[in-house]
Amino acid sequence: MAFDFIEHSIEQRRTKSLLRRRICIQSSDARYINVDSKRYLNFASNDYLGLGGPVLANDVLSGSRSSSLVTGYLDVHKKLEHALCQLLGYDDAMLFSSGFSANSSVLKALFNEQSVAKDSAIFQDKLNHASLIDGALHSDARHIRFNHNDMNHLRARLEKSNALNKLIVSEGVFSMDGDSAPLAQLHALKQQHNAWLMIDDAHAFGITGKQGLGSAQTQNKPDILVITFGKAMACQGAAVLASHDVIDYLVQVNRDYIYSTAMSPVMAHSALQQLDKVINADDARTQLQQNIALFQQLCANVNIPLLTSNTPIQPIVLGSAENALKAQRKLKEHNIWLTAIRPPTVPHNTARLRVTLTAAHKSDDIHYLVQVLGEVL
Known part of the structure; x- marks a missing residue:
């Protein structure tokens, strides 16, 4: 039948642990995330400096109403x-x-x-x-x-x-x-x-x-x-x-x-x-670097291998998509939110946990993360 390829493609991805699902987030910040009325430590945010939050925009138009070459360039x-x-x-x-x-x-x-x-x-x-x-x-x-x-x-x-x-x-x-x-x-x-x-x-x-x-x-x-x-x-x-x-x-x-x-x-x-x-976020950048160094040292102490990175992105390569999803589920059971990154986002056999650190994380958060990672991995 016409368009049978859609169902077939979805089933193939499900079988290979590559099916993607959207997850509705109730609220989040650089440290915590709330999903289905449950709070998790958030190690999957790109808000590296913890600067996200309400922004006042009084008297600002909600929409530009046209393209920049018509009347939208304000x-x-x-x-x-x-x-x-x-x-x-x-x-x-x-x-x-x-x-x-x-x-x-x-x-x-x-x-x-x-x-x-x-x-x-x-x-x-x-x-x-x-x-x-x-x-x-x-x-x-x-x-x-x-x-x-x-x-x-x-x-x-x-x-x-x-x-x-x-x-x-x-x-x-x-x-x-x-x-x-x-x-x-x-x-x-x-x-x-x-x-x-x-x-x-x-x-x-x-x-x-x-x-x-x-x-x-x-x-x-x-x-x-x-x-x-x-x-x-x-x-x-x-x-x-x-x-x-x-x-x-x-x-x-x-x-x-x-x-x-x-x-x-x-x-x-x-x-x-x-x-x-x-x-003007030099203090946050300093705190972020301290958090990165702490995470790397704690991982080294328990022999968790990391890719070479001095940035907030600290990947842990697990190989198969199935292994990455399994680790993600176990971390979730310990109230830690981490993303399993799978092909085609990364090359085959390099599925990983993509840990992202922020300036908002506390030392206890990072110690707990590494403790649980040690148990899960």
Whole structure:
């Protein structure tokens, strides 16, 4: 029968422990989460600095009512863009309602003209976020992958390419492994091969560098920087920062931007408030680093292997999806909320528990987490 593939696909995923389910959260913050009237310690939040909470937006319009190129580009949007440019040292910016849209649309838009695409190539880290992969796959440029953080492999790929327009794309901090991109080496390679560098700083902004400026803290800033507001800023939306010419070009050809209603003014207002909190959150960043160090030391004491990461993302690789789900269920029985990350989000045989630490966690929380992990694993 028609569309039988849907039921078949769902059943296959269920059999392989890969079926995804939405869970309705009653309330949550950076430390606790409430589900079905039960409270759990929350180790699955991206609110790394614990800055989430009520935001007052009196007299702010709930909706922008049209796209940014009709009547949707409002004063609050311009203020947010200006604040980001001043803070991060870029000429211009444009706002998106999600980081996924920002990432994917930039790669599609840059190489959307056949005359340009035939002379262009995108070089991506194999562990880049799905939004970056999707953007490149829907681009007309050649899509070339290099092994994760392997600069020798990237160099070889660049040397073999005769493309005129080369764009290297990486994450600042990788969302599933928690490790950081070698920014200095990426910059050196881009200079040697007359390329550009684009960095998705979703999990670095607010966390790494002075004032949490992430990848933009370096003297050699990427040519295109994507900042998302849903992690350390604890709100919603994203911004693409670049030169005036790049932003002007994207305004002309970026279909996601042109044909979408502009970001809600409420969210832009919230992002402005949260941006100020992030750059003044040095105490929270210090506490976060202390929590990361404590977790790593306690795990080492009981021989729980962690991937190499100095960020709030601390993965514990368990191999099979079934093992990861089983561990997740056992942790839940001990009032700990953790997410089992399974393929295709991560490569096959690398299903894992993705522990995310925040500045809001107390020492006792982390001791309890590691104690239970030791029993469960």
